Amino acid sequence: MKDLLDLTALEAHEAMVAGDLGAEEYTAAWREAAAGDELNAYLWRDEGGEEAAAIAVERDCVAPIAVKDIFTTEGVPTTAGSRILEGYRPPYTSTAVRKLLEAGAPVLGKTNMDEFAMGSSNENSAYGPVLNPWDRERVPGGSSGGSAAVVAGGLAPWAIGTDTGGSIRQPAAFCGIVGLKPTYGAISRYGMIAFASSLDQCGPLTRTVSDAALLLGILQGRDPLDSTSVGLEGGVSLPDREDLSGLRFGVPAELGHDEYDSGVRAVFEQTLKRIEALGGEIAEVSLPSSEHGISAYYVIAPAEASSNLARYDGVRYGMRAGGDGDLIEMYETTRSEGFGPEVKRRIMLGTYALSSGYYEAYYGQAQKVRTRIAQDFDGAFSKVDFVVTPTAPSVAFKLGEKTDDPLAMYLNDFFTVPMSLAGIPAISIPAGLAEPEGGGPQLPVGFQIAAPAFAEQRLLDAAYALEQGLSFEARPGGADG
């Protein structure tokens, strides 16, 4: 048998169900591994203290899991990476975590993230950046950077994160793991601290596509506590497709070569060849409105965020500063000290976009673009089964490289934002390694596959077949598979 920590979550689960693996021993091994976090990936770990009582599982039968610190967990610190929620212990547990606990998956810890999920590098965390396990001078991506880093870095068998414009897929790509953003509504958002409510979606970050399927099966479902949730009809089965024959993969014609690095392009093109070798067909599709995706996204998401984050006012919970003067002074001091610069930037952007007299020009217009983008995908899916792109324009960049240039940072979401706006599922799987533009050791490159809404099963089946065909086995630390 493999080393305990080398088992995939699915393998461990099957071994536990078969009685070949002791759940206690397995979970203890992962607790020990998590305790060795040198990546600043965990904000809180279950060390068996009192806090953990609220998240105890009846029986361990599913691999323990790392949870992005955006999911409320009763009694357990939940900060969303923000100073304003420092010390906050929610009085209730999110639906996603509850489902994990009910399935028998103990929570290993809460992972670091960009503040309120706003960021593409994890440098916006109030608790310091997460380091990329492949190269500790580089970012793990964001905003679910902690969740991606723990899975890639051997600090957790698997994790959950959230994706608003790419926050699962891009860090999965940067860390060389699988990241799935399900269809909007597939998984309950109840207890998932809101960034942009019409876009936020919970999803798995895993080592393999099968693990992602297992986790999605646990998490998905209509939740009476989330009016926008619908679940996935028929649930999710483990993928077992061996080839891609009869499947058509659409490459957007608008995918110019300027948007992404040559190393990424090389891996992308190799992957297209691999698809053909597996019997799949490559076709060109047109997504003319996608180029406006970033603009629309950076109006809609901040607009919703400006409203979602208004509740952090120092009155009921979390941090409070000032208040010796009057109410307004307390609001201003609390929010000035509690929020980081990127959060403040987006609150201001969003407030402006919703203001009387500007609403139609910004929010109204952005919603029209959003509708167009969704229509583009509808059109594409009438011709092909999937749309494929690189997940991110580059491999993981260096810490501090883009912190002074928000627009360059925003462009990281170029390939992932259109699917978020359309509400459709998309998965990033590791497809190969490439040298960064400036040179240096090779880093993972993600390949993104998008499918029509609620076609998760088909998406996972195809991703699984491609994953087997690619047999990407590289691990951080130079072990080149």
Add this chain to the structure above:
Amino acid sequence: MADLEAVIGLEIHVQLATKTKMFCGCELSFGDEPNVHTCPICLAHPGVLPVPNEQAIRYALQIGAALNCEIAPRSIFHRKNYFYPDSPKAYQISQYDIPICGAGRLGEVRIHRAHLEEDAAKMIHVGESGRIHGSGASLVDFNRGGTPLVEIVTEPDLRGAAEAAEWARLLRETVRQLGVSDVNMEEGSLRVDANVSVRPAGSEELGTKTELKNMNSFRFLQRGVEAELARQRELVEAGGTVEQETLHFDPASGTLTSLRSKEEAHDYRYFPEPDLVPLAPTEEMLREAREALPELPVARATRYESMGLESDAAKLLAREPEVAAYFEATCAEAQGVDPRVVANWITGDLTAELRKRDHEEDFTNPTVPPAGVAQLAKLVAEKKISHGSGRKVLAVLVAEGGDPAEIVEREGLAQISDSGQLESIVEAAIAANPDAAEKIKAGNNKAVGAIIGFVMRETKGAADGGEVNRLLNEKLGS
């Protein structure tokens, strides 16, 4: 200068009497310990989501049906953003461009819209003034926060303060009879704001309006609107212009103070609530809302008018179901009596008697059952007693109860219409008032009062007035 016409529209907030709040499972309450009916959702903890209360939607549909509103097939919830401690999310979930109930009508007044929203928490400002300015601290009670509300907005169809108050009473009765709200103004389950403006009579354009808040009784509503109309008229007549502002009416002093001007108005940054899907009532919900409607005051008044009642009497009797039931029971007992006569007895003498005795318009548990009034009305209609005697009987009935016929007997009020008996009394009256008799003969009919007065004294009011007149005419040719 042309006369200035008042133009008034009302905005009415109705707290729905559901079991739980609009978007969470907390119980509704009034007067409980502060902050006991709260949960992560209505305290706006991070990550929570709203789930609409189905009963509140059904109640809103009933209100829409009662107000003859068009129901939107898909209405949208919006967020109304503002920072204040009474709003824990810092936005109120309300409806904006597509409310659940669109255009409608109640009586003479058109309804602009009616929409669903959630109530704010209650602020208590510690200190002498009870208002935020000058208070040492402010406390928030979240028990009320999230209570379902329907906000009803009228078109500016009202033309006076009294008319506004009268219509607001009709609306309250209508909503009360649906059973969807306590409609208690003192407790705040019914809150009325008024938009007030003036314009030259006959003009079609609307003047600049002010919004009056905090009128927690119909009397204060009327007084507040009167005060504001007087202020605007004086201002305009002196050549000034009305500024758009929100005003607070203090009933104790009768004064209006400005809460905020147009410049200080909030930008609520409305946008569609992404946590909720469009509200699409099913056919079953719409049907149930229509079928749940009892006969409401306006429909009942129309029915009474078709029975021959004057419009005012019909509306008065139709407004409260207890009064309406009393009226209808009385009509049923008083077979053969014109309903108009029954209506007159109830709206006139009976109401006056009840008021005198402090049973103010209490028709729920009346000292006189409908049968008593019916019997009385019949005795008068059949000329067994005079109208004046009838009023005396009614006074006794209200004071002591009993049987009208027995009271007539006991008090000797049976009408004397026997000509033989009356003739001798009339002759005695003429004899006792010779001057008056001469004047009547000379054509001065005013003098007849003295003679009739004599007859009525002699008969203790039991004489049939018509018969007395006939006899006088015969004898004096008057």
